[in-house]
Amino acid sequence: MLHFLRRRLTVAILVALTVLTLSFMLTRLSGDLAISIAGPNASQEDIELIRRAYGLDRPLWVQYFDWLWRALQGDFGDSYFFKTRVARLIMERMPITMTLGLCGLFIALCVALPLGILAAVKENTWVDRSVLMVALIGQAMPSFWLGLILMVVLGLNLGWLPISGTGSWEHYVMPSIVLSFSAIPSLMRLTRSGMIEALASDYIRTARAKGLSRLSILVKHGFRNAAIPVVAIAAVQLGFMLGGSIVIETVFALHGVGYLAWESISKNDFPVVQAVVLVLALIYIGLTLLSDLLNAVLDPRLRSA
């Protein structure tokens, strides 16, 4: 167990360092950062001034290690546009994105688990096929489009929910529903296949032979075994959802980290973009690590792997 832990942790740290390097390189893609910051109408002197002010006249490797050293201490520099600490900006916006991600995951689990179990129990009937159809529809639905439709139907026509903004809990309902769509298909398929496998196993036959009730067999014996991979994948899915929430936050003008990133991209505010990429990647790495650990704790067979 300890060996497994150490190995996973080493990989996670190495991946984190790679991502740090990649997110530094990302902003140097355009060649000269000073020109991009100065904007299209800047004179040569302005560009020189900016180059010196932001330390861009130093050799690239000095800039890299300087940035790396500060980033490791949680210092991502100042935002060019907001004129505040990038770390503070992200700390302020993160709760909104986290709330959105967790609500989205909660809705996804509430839909995916019962439907997945239902499909497994009624395998190869019309119920099963309808559930698979729902998965296909969820997979094919463009999230931003679904968001706009909900705005028109729930926001305007029915008037149940606010159309956009961040003010109250009601502002999170539509974005969370839209975000959950991206996770429902995979969670549902996984629950279904896990349940089918569990229900076909010997211990279920034993449980049936003992005369246990249907519900008890399904929940206690079937689902507990099918749930292991689902729990692990749910953690990874949350990481993907946080990364993908940029589209949904932009559609609904929900001022989370994704919206911050979108604003910063359109304003050439590179330190913020860089930091958001990094923070989301680190959260994802943390969540996959958590998912591996959950897997190992829930299923001892996997520890030696």
Add this chain to the structure above:
Amino acid sequence: MSTVLQPAGAGNRRRIWRNAGAILGVGIVGFITFVAIFAPWLAPYDPFTIDLGRRVIPPMWMEGGSPLNLLGTDQLGRDYLSRLIYGARVSMIIGVATVITSGIIGTFLGVMGGFYGGRVDDAVMFAITARLSIPVVLVALAVAGLLGTSFTLVILVLGLLLWDRFAVVARSTTMQIRNLDYVAAARCAGCSPMTVLLKEVLPNIATHLAVVATLEMALAILLEAALSFLGLGVPPPLPSWGLMISEAKDYMFFSPWIIMIPGIALFVLVLGVNLLGDALRDMLGTDLSR
């Protein structure tokens, strides 16, 4: 799995249902490919011609519609049907080109890792893990924001980012057949590793990769639409379906059809590509989602 316990007829019904899905998938993808290829002959008007006198005319079956523009006109008076038809080109080209780029990268990495194992495999696994931790949409947007938007850039960025599933599947399938007799026989016959890879390994994992290709194509089409919707994908005035939704969204509260038409087209295409992938997977007899 549980097929033994199924009543007679269930297998048959299942097959019929699956066939219906396959036919639908092939039909949708075939039709949209046809439309994309023959767009100049099918489109009634030029998709770029602006007519400010005829703006936001609804489709012909709605009140105020006109038979001149079957699907109406957009906010600049351009014929919606023509833009929709040319939009099929954008989606299909980006989908196919992205899959080719990412397929080459992913297959190369996966086959190398699976075939050689050891350190090579560790490096490949590491690359896959690192790639998965990068938020795709955010990085694609950031790159477009830095380098400016262009059609080729979208393909390049998505192609360089979406290779992970190709690598995972190529790696595991290569591992499975690496030790089979015919590969060993080819080695014994004195074939170089390169020949073994190209002649024995690749043809035998190709079908699995084809399934991945459909999944990735669907994803690439959706991502292109999302990027274009956010204004950092395909640049205007090109008629991308995502861009059409973005440009029309100021009018959606008064005329919802204006976002429904390109959205439905996008949804149907992605559904078709996914159905095609499911059909391919069934033909293979292996279920990757299980």
